[in-house]
Amino acid sequence: MVRSPFFDKNGLKKGAWSPEEDYKLRTYIVRYGHWNWRELPKFAGLQRCGKSCRLRWMNYLRPGVKHGKYSKEEEDLIIKLHNQLGNKWSRIAAELPGRTDNEIKNHWHTHLKKRSKESQRESGLKEKYSIEQSSETSQLNGDLKVESFVPNTPSHAILESFPLSPAPSSSEISHWTSDSNLATLSSTSTSSDWIAAEDSLPSFETFENTSEDFWTQPFVADQDGYKFPMLDEGLISSFLTSYEDSIDLFYKVMQELPGN
């Protein structure tokens, strides 16, 4: 489905990401943030260009990114927004929590473009029909109002269905309550080990907001060989604890919602 991995002339890896690469990128960003995409791969131990890392993070690894089936409401909203904004995928994505511009763009081209054309044709036919009808009926009975075609749902209806967005899905969160299994990984670990370890990682956002001068600190290397700015240990552990607490709370709330 994706390009097979290969190395370009500059020695940079291209193509599909391995679980190990995902793990390295996610671990690095969760711990230290994306302070500079160009430099980040070097520090994270990745043979990728910064752009590739950014894309992988934004479209796949970032907490809260939803994958899988689109709801009818989401599809209607995409069509509506596309009618209003055109191919402004990032603007459209901003209205759909958890969906990325890339994913929406793909979904549009593979599913919705056809549907949109069909409904436009239908509405065109309806309009034509209604004009013909109304001119006929008005001639006979005077004016008659014809209901216009309204295929869309208001955007707030979608937004209200994601009260805590952007946030990880409940299935992701259930794996994020500790990062204890990270320490057990090594170069001999299997793909599923890397995937399981990845799923245990928390978001960086809270931490990022906590320390404004985070990236002005000098760099050191941690036990995994990652380089990162020097930080107060207490700050890191308080971030992890508070994040885990809020995740637990969120998970509890999700379980108590109707339908769960």
Place this chain on the structure above:
DNA sequence: AAATTGCCCAACCGCCACATC
């Protein structure tokens, strides 16, 4: 069962806007 076709989506590429020097 094998070959062909078309769909789907992750990832790449080029360009642009903005920030910084």
Place this chain on the structure above:
DNA sequence: AGATGTGGCGGTTGGGCAATT
């Protein structure tokens, strides 16, 4: 004011996979 660096956006592509022949 111009050069350079970086992030972000939108168009396009490669190739796995399921459906069809």
